[in-house]
Amino acid sequence: MKTICFAGLGLMGQEMAMNLLKKGYILKVYNRTPLKAEPLVEKGAELALNLSEGVKGVDIMITMVSDDEALENLVTMEVLKNLGEGKTHLSMSSVSPACIEKLSILHRKAGVKLLSCPVFGRPDAAREGKLWLCLAGEDEAKETAMDILKSMAQKIYDFGLHPWVANVIKLAGNFLIASAIEALSEAFSFVEKNGVEAIKLYNIMTETLFSSIVYKGYGSNILEKKYKTPGFKLRLGYKDIRLLRDTARNSYTPMPFASMLEDRFLRALEDQKGDWDWSAIAEYQMTDSGLS
Amino acid sequence: MKTICFAGLGLMGQEMAMNLLKKGYILKVYNRTPLKAEPLVEKGAELALNLSEGVKGVDIMITMVSDDEALENLVTMEVLKNLGEGKTHLSMSSVSPACIEKLSILHRKAGVKLLSCPVFGRPDAAREGKLWLCLAGEDEAKETAMDILKSMAQKIYDFGLHPWVANVIKLAGNFLIASAIEALSEAFSFVEKNGVEAIKLYNIMTETLFSSIVYKGYGSNILEKKYKTPGFKLRLGYKDIRLLRDTARNSYTPMPFASMLEDRFLRALEDQKGDWDWSAIAEYQMTDSGLS
Structure with a gap:
């Protein structure tokens, strides 16, 4: 051994x-x-x-x-x-x-x-x-x-x-997760503001087009506001988005979703939410929409 | 009957x-x-x-x-x-x-x-x-x-x-799909610009965190640039994003991803791509990144 x-x-x-x-x-x-x-x-x-x-x-x-x-x-x-x-x-x-x-x-x-x-x-x-x-x-x-x-x-x-290739993949993957979290939070706010419970959207989406663990797991985190027992801390989520943006910048790759995500994370860090789960960025979509 | x-x-x-x-x-x-x-x-x-x-x-x-x-x-x-x-x-x-x-x-x-x-x-x-x-x-x-x-x-x-509730859900669902298309296109550009073939990211992601038909289907559309036989025309995708934005505006729901998506669709329409598949918005991420 x-x-x-x-x-x-x-x-x-x-x-x-x-x-x-x-x-x-x-x-x-x-x-x-x-x-x-x-x-x-x-x-x-x-x-x-x-x-x-x-x-x-x-x-x-x-x-x-x-x-x-x-x-x-x-x-x-x-x-x-x-x-x-x-x-x-x-x-x-x-x-x-x-x-x-x-x-x-x-x-x-x-x-x-x-x-x-x-x-x-x-x-x-x-x-x-x-x-x-x-x-x-x-x-x-x-x-x-x-x-x-x-x-x-x-x-x-x-x-x-080449060892660094694995890290390129990892950053891109975390960017996809963060994008899914943001998209879900916007979609949930949208339906709630239009008189429909977010859980209804969650159910149909995770059973059909988005039946993947990211949408199921983070979608339910957001619905239940399960942010205080982090699976992945928000400060680390921010770190990965920052590294992604640095790497994108150095390689001249504009990524509009990533730019927007960085601002979400900065807002949450300003609010001392670094030790919460990174899906807590969804709270700012709710707040911006007058929902919390 | x-x-x-x-x-x-x-x-x-x-x-x-x-x-x-x-x-x-x-x-x-x-x-x-x-x-x-x-x-x-x-x-x-x-x-x-x-x-x-x-x-x-x-x-x-x-x-x-x-x-x-x-x-x-x-x-x-x-x-x-x-x-x-x-x-x-x-x-x-x-x-x-x-x-x-x-x-x-x-x-x-x-x-x-x-x-x-x-x-x-x-x-x-x-x-x-x-x-x-x-x-x-x-x-x-x-x-x-x-x-x-x-x-x-x-x-x-x-x-x-209430009949209109079904339409709220449908718009939110199409927004989630369009967001996934954009996120995938940014992630693909990112890895390509950093020396990694996009197919490698596609394979790991669709086998693990994102094993859903949206990521599999549109991800492969983007990789193969399969835009000219539309499953859903770009002009109709734009219409749904526009209706989403109108509905969001009327209900005072800021949706930063949706705003950005609208610009992607406008760019593609300006380019006469209305009859292509809506996943063709990914081409503009490639172009912006100097990849096509």
Whole structure:
């Protein structure tokens, strides 16, 4: 069984690490605030007080942190050297393609193989090992990581040799979700303002044209205003839209829906809703329409 | 078997009438330009040269025309009187809730029962009797029309007693579809501009988060630029977005995605693309991104 050092124990990381423990992997865990490691240590994980020490002697390092800055601060040359030449770093954070490109260079210098593998799925899917994985990187590293990836995944999508490609896909996917949330919130406001209960629209749409988990899940979140137990925090949703917009800007891609979405998120952050579920942007459509 | 006068033989109406003939109904058909009635007359429909004469003696009148103006010009007091007191008019056009409210008054005066029943589904679903129907109106009229509705439908959604409610739902539904088309086109441009083939995004998304017919169908339309054999014409898509915006405006509902969509459609109409499929609005995202 491979030994793993798992860094980043937020909502997702914690569940992913717990799933790996359950599957029998030997795990060292690291988090900036060690308190979050407690449930994992109780189940047999070893706590690493710093990542440089934690990665010594393990087969693979997995990182799952919140943004570019956190990842770049975490994965230093010292950490990579201690992990050791020929070893694999499996980066599962949703970060920018540019960040992954920058890290690639650092990894090459240290002789560490980099896989980028952002995930789709909420914490319950992480706990059950049913994530959808967007994988990219060198084939040899994929082989090393494959049993671990399989134990986390409902399905693995391979996007080839260039790690950053997986992050392009992940940002585009989150943009599609955010667009669906906004479209649903506008449609719900529209019918409510015209005397029709939003649930009626929800029922027909999710049974016919939009019978997908995004429309079902977020549609019901919005209808029930289930924002305070986040599956995905609004501040992270904003981060992904910001990274999407940065990447779009750098590649000269105008995206009018994305621009509008950024403003929705900024409005919600101004309102201290960063720790709510990201579908809470729908509240501002309701408010703008005089419905709440 | 009930006798029907079917008016409006466009892309959808023609297939719906053909399906009714196949199911054994006795059909009179009317269209402003009679040429389109030919395939139906060949299969046994009787051609009515004007609607006032056509509706005499039938059990039910069905209308399926392109917009408010066409419907209001078609359904005159003379037509309703000739149809006769106690008879039923089944209006299946995607028109504005305001238009249906106006028609309700006229129907009450003539003693004709009005059902509003706009449909979701493309011409092939109409031909196979597999439409999704948004039905609203008086219960008695629903009973009269039920066998006919069933022969057209994959499923019937009943939205209660007020006919215009069905049209509110239909406009909101078409707005959700148009939003999905726009979001897909932006996401595809984004990945292409960042060196990733759009088909890769399509595959993962339609297999996971967005495994619904709208994302699968329109996503593949966009990828294959399959715009010239319209399932739903762009000029009619624009009409629905315009009716949505009018209805939103009258009810003081700001809808930022809808505003942006209206501009996309105007751009496409300016470019003489009214007879293309409405998913052709995606072309302008490609053009704006320097991709075509």
